Amino acid sequence: VNGRRPRILLVEDEWLIAETMATTLRADGFEIVGPMWSAEPACRSIRESAPDAAILDIALGDNETSYPIARCLAEHGVPFAFMSGYSQLQIPAEFRDVPLVSKPISLSALAGMVGELLRR
């Protein structure tokens, strides 16, 4: 994107998963923002500098979800995808059109999804 590496916001509360995804995406030439595990810092980061795309784990533990982050991203026109062990049915209606990457993730599918998001 304009000669620089696309910045991808990654929100995932499980370190091992976040680290694996980040490692994979970095190897594919993306710059990773995060990985983050909480809504507030993520939204702050978006406001400061909007990423080019985002992958959000829905459940963040402690009854927190990434839906507030999703709203921030939508406000800033950032394309994003959910990643979850939940099914599409359990996602609120306002995010029905958001693409969903089902856990357990395939790392190649993840990279493909990021590429698709960037083409939007």
Added chain:
Amino acid sequence: VRDLCIFSPHSVIRDPPFSRIDLVSCRNLLIYFGPEIQAQVIPTFHYSLREGGYLFLGTSENVTQFSDLFTPLDPKLRLFRARKDQLGTGRLPPQLTGLHHLLAAGSQPRPHALRGLAFRHALESRVLERHAPAHVVVDREGEVVYYSSRTGKYLEPAVGSPTRQLFSLARRGLRMELRAVFRQAVETGRMATREDIELESDEGHVQLVAVTIEPLPDANASEPLFVVLFIDQGPPLSREAAIARGKVGPDASAQLDADLRETRERLQSVVEEYETALEELKSSNEELVSVNEESQSTNEELEASKEELQSLNEELHTVNAELHGKVEALDSANSDLQNLFDNSQVAMVFLDRELLIRTFTPAMGRIFNVRDTDRGRPLTDLSSSIPLPSLFTDVSAAIGRGETTERRISHDATHYLVRIASYRNSDQRIDGAVVTLIDVTSLTDAETHQAVLIAELNHRVRNMLTVVIGLIEQNTKKNTTVEEFKNDFMPRLQAMSKTYDLVSRENWTYASLAEQLGQVLAPFSSDNVSIEGPAVRLKPKQALALGMTLHELATNSVKYGALSAPEGRINVRWSRSNGALPALSLQWRERGGPPAQKPITRGFGLRLIEGQVTHTLHGTMSIDAAADGLTFLFEFPIEDARGP
């Protein structure tokens, strides 16, 4: 009788007769014969019969011409008895004489003995008719069996039903004397006579009459007959002459005579009254006898009826006992049903075809506000506490087409299953509807809960698999051989699995920190490891992250730290800090091992520890590399400060 008989054709006219027969029955044959052939056949019968044998003729036949041969035994039945041959023995039957006459054709005709007999008969009857006194033949009861001619002077028909009773028939004046003479004749068995009986004729003349009664000599002993002769004595006298004849002396005698006459008349009338009374008594007696017979048969019928009634009564008893048993069974069934109704939590209402309430369970009262007094009222009159918009269309469908409808209705966080079915009577015909409302709130909640649990389980499984994938990805970066990969990867996976055991044991609610530490340090001697701290509950996610962390610490210690030396010791202590956010402070302190040095190159183990603590547990960590061993200090927020 047929078996005792021999049947054979036999002509009574031409064939030679049989002899010494007891009974000849020849009924309705003689009427077809002329007098001449009859005169030939009847003596043949006499010849055939033994003495005293019987002849049985038809009702319109008789042997009166041959009364010398046969005596009537029962004129009514036309039964006759053969008399002893009075004309001498050896008389040939006429057939034989006829045969003889035929065989001896041309010879002199014999004098007709038969014609002489008939002549004699005619003569005798003529004399009897003209010159013999009037007489009748009676049996011992006084019943007349034979009248001679000219008896009208002495007898007259009696009042009432026709009778042959001589004493009823006798004219007044004769009766008393007749009765006395008859009794005398019967008792003595000899001839009895009474003379000078005054018989008053219709013209007022008085005739003196003698009555003679004589037993008939050849009458059957069992049925004795008497001949009663009425003989006039002198010419009829006038009344005065009769009185004068009776007069013997002066007026006193005449007076006495008159008195006697008067007395006799009175006696006569008394006798008549007595006889009438006797007749009445007789008929009454007969009536009584018949009434008695009727009574007896009625009694027998009653007896039979009584027996029938008794058996009917017994049957009724049995039926009653059966009914009693059935009623008891019904009672207990009814009581069971009542208890079922009273204790049922299921709201039910039974409606008839007009939607009138037949009955309902008490649970229905909470929904429809229905009371016992509402039985018989239409359900449409009652208001429901829950909305049942399609109730009446469903009920109509159930009654009309026998359809069963099931709907779920939710109201105020209560869920009902509404079932509407047709009510069928014992003939399986639809006779209303049954509305059932079952509170399925707990079921619905359980279903919801189950859906949540399944989704959660799905989520966890998927997450765990993703973690495993991450673990593999991270391990493969560094390891070169499969053997090395396995050596690193498998213990980590096993550590994860153990933590899962711990968490699932508590139904994914929490895990005890002390237990988790005990599990991780279990392979080591208590001489080398010690733990101390308050009871703390960790959430499943925290337990999994901490489990991996503790596993890395222990592995590291065995390889490079305190547990690599026999004297090495590890002390784990923790405490809760109740600041703005409740937090856990945990210290892993190693002593007695080789001199520690803070790892400069960050291996995967250390990266894993740091990542889990800072990222997953949202905490902080610090490492102190003292000369006698490493000390790790972790701090991370915990939700539940209390716990076992």
